[in-house]
Each structure stands twice: as structure tokens, then as C-alpha cells.
Amino acid sequence: MDSFVTGADGIARSNEKAEAALRESYEALGASLARRGIDIDAMKRKAAEFAVAVPSWGTGTGGTRFARFPGTGEPRDIFHKLDDCAAINQFTRATPRVALHIPWDKPQDPAALKSYAEERGLGFDAMNSNTFSDAATQQHTYKFGSLSHTDPAVRRQAVEHNLECIEIGKAVGSKAISIWIGDGSNFPGQSHFTRAFERYIDSCKAIYAELPDDWRLFTEHKMYEPAFYSTVIQDWGSSYLAATELGPKAFCLVDLGHHAPNTNIEMIVARLIQFKKLGGFHFNDSKYGDDDLDAGSINPYQLFLVFNELVDAEARVPDFHPAHMIDQSHNVTDPIESLMVSATEIERAYLQALLIDRAALEGYQDENDALMASETLKAAYRTDVEPILATARLEKGGAIHPVAAYRSSGYRAKVASDRPLSGAGGGGLVG
Numbered sequence: 001m002d003s004f005v006t007g008a009d010g011i012a013r014s015n016e017k018a019e020a021a022l023r024e025s026y027e028a029l030g031a032s033l034a035r036r037g038i039d040i041d042a043m044k045r046k047a048a049e050f051a052v053a054v055p056s057w058g059t060g061t062g063g064t065r066f067a068r069f070p071g072t073g074e075p076r077d078i079f080h081k082l083d084d085c086a087a088i089n090q091f092t093r094a095t096p097r098v099a100l101h102i103p104w105d106k107p108q109d110p111a112a113l114k115s116y117a118e119e120r121g122l123g124f125d126a127m128n129s130n131t132f133s134d135a136a137t138q139q140h141t142y143k144f145g146s147l148s149h150t151d152p153a154v155r156r157q158a159v160e161h162n163l164e165c166i167e168i169g170k171a172v173g174s175k176a177i178s179i180w181i182g183d184g185s186n187f188p189g190q191s192h193f194t195r196a197f198e199r200y201i202d203s204c205k206a207i208y209a210e211l212p213d214d215w216r217l218f219t220e221h222k223m224y225e226p227a228f229y230s231t232v233i234q235d236w237g238s239s240y241l242a243a244t245e246l247g248p249k250a251f252c253l254v255d256l257g258h259h260a261p262n263t264n265i266e267m268i269v270a271r272l273i274q275f276k277k278l279g280g281f282h283f284n285d286s287k288y289g290d291d292d293l294d295a296g297s298i299n300p301y302q303l304f305l306v307f308n309e310l311v312d313a314e315a316r317v318p319d320f321h322p323a324h325m326i327d328q329s330h331n332v333t334d335p336i337e338s339l340m341v342s343a344t345e346i347e348r349a350y351l352q353a354l355l356i357d358r359a360a361l362e363g364y365q366d367e368n369d370a371l372m373a374s375e376t377l378k379a380a381y382r383t384d385v386e387p388i389l390a391t392a393r394l395e396k397g398g399a400i401h402p403v404a405a406y407r408s409s410g411y412r413a414k415v416a417s418d419r420p421l422s423g424a425g426g427g428g429l430v431g
């Protein structure tokens with residue numbers, strides 16, 4: 001697979017300069033962790049096993065409601081996007097799967113797409129349907145909704161689109177579909193809350209009925225945008241109710257950016273785990289709204305606290321495999337660099353959460369020792385796990401310093417010659 005992207009030689013050359021220093025750091029950290037009763041090699045194995053899926057739509061430059069400023073060498077089709085995803089995985093060795101968005105990535109020949117991905121060491125994560133914008137070929141508009149629309153013909157069209165996504169997904173080896181809708185209202189009184197939710201659930205039932213037995217269906221909530229007064233799946237409660245109505249193959253997807261500021265997202269995660277309805281994540285970060293900023297760039301402690309719940313559940317809950325996916329929009333950075341750094345930050349939060357002394361934490365919780373409980377989390381969070389992450393990457397053939405290795409590879413300049421500049425303009429945010 002390496003020959004398709006940047007060449008393993010480039011990574012080896014960049015690692016050569018950094019390897020001795022990394023070995024020293026790893027040894028020192030190993031000694032320090034051993035004093036805390038932690039085996040660094042076991043942590044390294046956990047890091048090596050960790051994976052997060054990259055969104056195909058994140059490889060192009062995003063935009064805001066106001067404008068989009070394209071970068072050079074942006075992918076122009078799904079094959080370019082897969083090349084970029086392969087590069088991300090080659091440097092980080094943490095992103096072996098790609099999430100597709102239909103119709104943006106709709107393949108003429110799904111089998112050919114699957115082979116193209118496999119040749120680059122990639123597989124496919126959840127399929128993402130799109131009924132929040134109108135495709136050129138569709139008959140009815142989604143201006144006033146899709147799965148919850150008042151007109152049954154529009155709902156049928158939206159259901160059919162989701163079924164098509166499942167068919168494509170089956171052909172490329174996906175095992176899940178994520179459903180996020182833009183349905184909602186901008187004015188009080190515009191929409192009947194109960195009837196809209198009933199229509200949504202009915203439509204989802206028609207999709208669920210066609211879901212293969214080994215697939216999962218994810219319902220993704222979002223507080224606002226594009227609808228600014230109400231959304232049909234506004235919060236995790238609505239998402240939980242919908243997933244529960246649908247059945248055992250339906251789960252809730254938590255996009256970190258889809259909540260009010262200061263929401264205790266880690267507690268939502270704990271609730272969904274407790275009632276066996278956590279499907280997975282769209283990782284990103286935000287300051288004010290659904291900013292789709294790089295994971296861990298604004299509030300890395302929150303990301304750590306989410307992983308605290310996940311690591312806690314890993315030990316307690318049988319068959320616990322939430323989907324890890326990134327959902328971001330990159331407006332001012334090279335998307336490949338942002339996705340590499342994001343994948344690493346997500347993996348870092350996981351590793352830090354693995355270092356939490358759980359027996360001590362439970363003891364402090366039972367004794368109501370608030371300060372020491374908090375300090376127990378902080379002790380894990382303060383640990384610099386970079387030597388573990390970098391060594392895991394190195395041993396899997398990745399880069400000790402992914403961004404530096406990527407920059408010295410000249411990948412972006414190389415692909416720019418094959419990819420004509422895409423248009424500027426408005427609107428690049430997605431759910």
C-alpha cells in the first residue's frame with residue numbers, strides 16, 4: 001500500500017532522525033509508569049489496536065456559512081479522497097477505515113471502489129446518508145424536511161435514499177448507517193413537534209426493516225442548525241427514544257459538537273452506555289456551536305473525560321465496541337494535517353484514560369473524597385503519553401512525527417498537479 005502514497009522510504013528517513021530520542025523517552029516513561037504499577041508495553045499494545053475512522057468529506061477544505069477558501073490539491077472525487085485517507089493512515093497507522101457520504105461519494109462501481117480502498121489498506125466505516133440538501137437528480141426538495149416531512153412522497157424519497165446507502169454499503173463492506181437529518185423548524189408553530197417525530201420514527205422504521213442483521217443504525221441528534229428553532233432529533237433523549245422505538249440494531253451517535261455549550265457530554269455517554277444504546281461518536285471540538293474544529297483543539301480535558309467513560313465501560317460491558325469516527329470541517333489548515341493530528345489527539349485521550357487508577361478512583365468515590373477523586377483523573381490526564389503513541393506508530397510502520405514526515409514527503413504538491421483547483425464559494429459545513 002505504501003507505494004500508492006508517499007513511499008515508505010520517506011517515513012523511514014524521517015523516523016531515523018527521531019528514533020534514538022524516542023527510545024530514551026519511552027524508557028523513561030516506562031520506568032515512571034512502572035512505579036505506578038502500569039506496564040508501558042501493555043499500553044503500547046492498546047495504542048496499536050486503537051482506530052478511528054476518517055470522514056471522506058473531511059479531506060476537502062470546508063467552509064463556513066459565509067465562504068469557502070479552497071486549498072491546493074484538494075480531492076476532486078472519491079478516489080482522490082481515498083488517496084488522502086490512505087496517506088493519513090500511512091503516517092498515523094490509526095485510521096484504517098473511511099466513512100462515506102452519499103451522494104457525494106456515490107460510486108459508479110462499488111466493487112471497484114472497494115478494491116481501490118483495499119489496495120491502499122483501507123476499509124469502510126458507517127455510511128452517511130444526506131437528506132439535508134437536494135441532489136441534482138432528486139424529484140422532491142428537502143427544503144421543509146426529509147424523513148419527517150409532511151408530504152409522504154418526500155418521506156418515501158428520503159427513505160429510498162437511505163436504502164440506497166445501505167445497498168452501496170453492503171457492496172463496499174460497511175456495517176452501519178448514520179442518519180442525521182436537517183429537519184426541524186425556524187418558527188414557533190411551524191411544525192407540530194409530536195407529529196413530526198412520529199413521521200420521523202415511521203420513516204426510520206421503513207429503513208430499519210431493510211437493515212441487514214449484522215448492521216447497526218445510528219441516529220444522530222443535533223440541537224440546532226440548519227433549523228434554528230427546533231430540530232426533530234434535537235437531543236440525546238429524542239435520539240434514545242427513536243433508537244429504542246426502532247429496536248436492538250439502532251443506537252445513538254454522539255457528535256461532540258451537537259450540544260449546548262457547557263453540556264456534560266461525558267454524562268450523556270455514561271447514560272447511553274448504561275442503557276445499551278451508545279452507538280458511537282463523531283469526534284470534533286467546538287467553542288460556541290457546531291464548530292467542527294479539530295478534536296482536542298479547544299477542550300482536550302472533555303475528550304479525556306469522554307474516554308474515561310469509555311474505558312470504564314470497556315472493563316464492565318460485554319461486547320462494547322462503539323464506533324469511533326471523526327466529523328470535522330477544516331477551513332484554515334491542510335485537511336490531511338488536521339485529520340492526522342485529530343486522530344492522534346483522540347488516541348491520546350484514550351491512552352490517558354487507560355492510565356486512570358480505577359481502584360483508587362472508586363475508593364475515593366465511595367468515601368466521598370471529591371478532591372482526591374478529581375486528582376486521580378488529573379494524574380492520568382497530566383501524563384505525557386506521546387512516547388507510547390509514537391512508538392506504536394513507529395512499530396506499525398508509521399511516522400514518529402506524522403505532520404513533519406507528511407510535510408517533508410511533498411504529498412500535497414505532488415497531488416496538486418493531478419487535481420485542478422476547485423471552486424470557492426459559500427457553504428461547507430455538514431452535520
Ligand SMILES: [Mn+2]
Pocket residue numbers: 180220255282327431
Ligand atoms: Mn456529525
